[in-house]
Amino acid sequence: MSARLDQQFAFLLEAEKLKTVYRATSVHDLSRQENSGEHSWSLALYALVMADHATPEVDPIRAIKMLLLHDLVEIDVGDVPIHSQGGAAHGAPEIIAAEHAAAERIFGLLPRDLRDEFHAIWHEFEAAETPTAIYAKSLDRVQPVLLNKLGGGGSWDDYDVTFAQVEERVGNKVARGLPHVWDWVKARIHPWFEARGRG
Amino acid sequence: MSARLDQQFAFLLEAEKLKTVYRATSVHDLSRQENSGEHSWSLALYALVMADHATPEVDPIRAIKMLLLHDLVEIDVGDVPIHSQGGAAHGAPEIIAAEHAAAERIFGLLPRDLRDEFHAIWHEFEAAETPTAIYAKSLDRVQPVLLNKLGGGGSWDDYDVTFAQVEERVGNKVARGLPHVWDWVKARIHPWFEARGRG
Numbered sequence: 001m002s003a004r005l006d007q008q009f010a011f012l013l014e015a016e017k018l019k020t021v022y023r024a025t026s027v028h029d030l031s032r033q034e035n036s037g038e039h040s041w042s043l044a045l046y047a048l049v050m051a052d053h054a055t056p057e058v059d060p061i062r063a064i065k066m067l068l069l070h071d072l073v074e075i076d077v078g079d080v081p082i083h084s085q086g087g088a089a090h091g092a093p094e095i096i097a098a099e100h101a102a103a104e105r106i107f108g109l110l111p112r113d114l115r116d117e118f119h120a121i122w123h124e125f126e127a128a129e130t131p132t133a134i135y136a137k138s139l140d141r142v143q144p145v146l147l148n149k150l151g152g153g154g155s156w157d158d159y160d161v162t163f164a165q166v167e168e169r170v171g172n173k174v175a176r177g178l179p180h181v182w183d184w185v186k187a188r189i190h191p192w193f194e195a196r197g198r199g
Numbered sequence: 200m201s202a203r204l205d206q207q208f209a210f211l212l213e214a215e216k217l218k219t220v221y222r223a224t225s226v227h228d229l230s231r232q233e234n235s236g237e238h239s240w241s242l243a244l245y246a247l248v249m250a251d252h253a254t255p256e257v258d259p260i261r262a263i264k265m266l267l268l269h270d271l272v273e274i275d276v277g278d279v280p281i282h283s284q285g286g287a288a289h290g291a292p293e294i295i296a297a298e299h300a301a302a303e304r305i306f307g308l309l310p311r312d313l314r315d316e317f318h319a320i321w322h323e324f325e326a327a328e329t330p331t332a333i334y335a336k337s338l339d340r341v342q343p344v345l346l347n348k349l350g351g352g353g354s355w356d357d358y359d360v361t362f363a364q365v366e367e368r369v370g371n372k373v374a375r376g377l378p379h380v381w382d383w384v385k386a387r388i389h390p391w392f393e394a395r396g397r398g
Binding site: 002004005008009011012013015016017019020027028029031034035037038040041042044045046048049050052053061064065068069110114143146147150180181184 | 203208218267313342345346
């Protein structure tokens with residue numbers, strides 16, 4: 001029992017480090033950048049609130065678990081902003097390889113049963129093929145959009161993003177899991193881009 | 200559908216404010232104080248990892264929901280550190296009343312079904328009578344202890360806390376839901392207090 005607790009707490013204390021991995025988006029009052037720990041909390045809350053918009057094939061509880069775990073690899077790899085390097089950095093092969101190595105290391109701190117369970121959940125999210133993973137990815141993409149909107153532009157200005165780029169890099173992924181949610185969001189952010197001649 | 204999304208997003212955007220409610224504990228590298236949003240993420244992760252130590256009556260999924268929601272009232276009331284005012288501030292009647300009013304306001308942003316569900320979950324947590332709420336409270340109490348340990352003392356030094364006070368204010372509540380987890384933690388923090396003549 002004590003050896004099992006050693007492993008469980010080793011993982012939980014390692015996970016604390018996600019709170020100092022900072023993202024491109026700012027928190028609501030622009031006082032600092034958002035970190036990946038609190039971002040993960042937001043997403044789990046989104047999954048709790050938005051479950052009625054998911055297709056019947058989605059397992060909303062598994063989605064919550066995915067979103068709690070999905071960014072832990074950033075402890076080793078850092079956050080790769082979706083709009084950085086013209087949208088090319090996100091999903092680059094060397095980053096994907098580093099994230100897989102990080103998952104091995106971080107989930108490897110846990111007892112075998114939890115390690116295998118979390119690994120499977122993380123891989124399912126990354127592959128984005130099951131209805132649950134597609135839904136979870138939609139939430140992961142939509143929250144920063146709303147946070148940017150709340151903060152008056154944020155990383156859209158930092159990376160000089162156009163509305164077409166948001167549609168391509170973000171909107172398509174949101175719409176894949178939550179089509180009418182993307183319609184709702186689109187109607188509320190499009191004016192921001194139009195006002196800046198990037199609509 | 201659109202009116203429902205208006206309400207869901209009004210709640211989710213309000214919830215963003217929890218990220219600027221700061222706590223007495225510091226993050227792992229002491230670079231800043233922990234906020235209640237990322238603290239809630241930690242606790243949901245604890246619930247995911249520690250479920251096998253719960254009694255059979257505990258619903259571990261409901262515990263995750265509780266821990267995602269439990270601190271939202273701090274958007275209006277702020278965090279009340281457990282060791283502040285000699286341990287007397289936490290649980291004072293005026294703070295409890297303010298938290299109930301905050302729950303009305305914040306969960307009231309949601310559509311009726313979600314409002315009622317979240318309200319019930321929050322009240323169950325606050326009452327700390329069901330096995331699930333007792334378990335969730337144990338996790339809420341144990342995480343700051345480990346974070347203080349990780350950071351070399353933290354709020355124990357700020358409030359000049361003795362080991363007997365930690366046992367009284369924290370340990371008893373952790374032990375209520377997770378007795379052998381508290382034994383594990385106690386063995387690891389007691390030397391810190393002994394070394395300072397507060398053991």
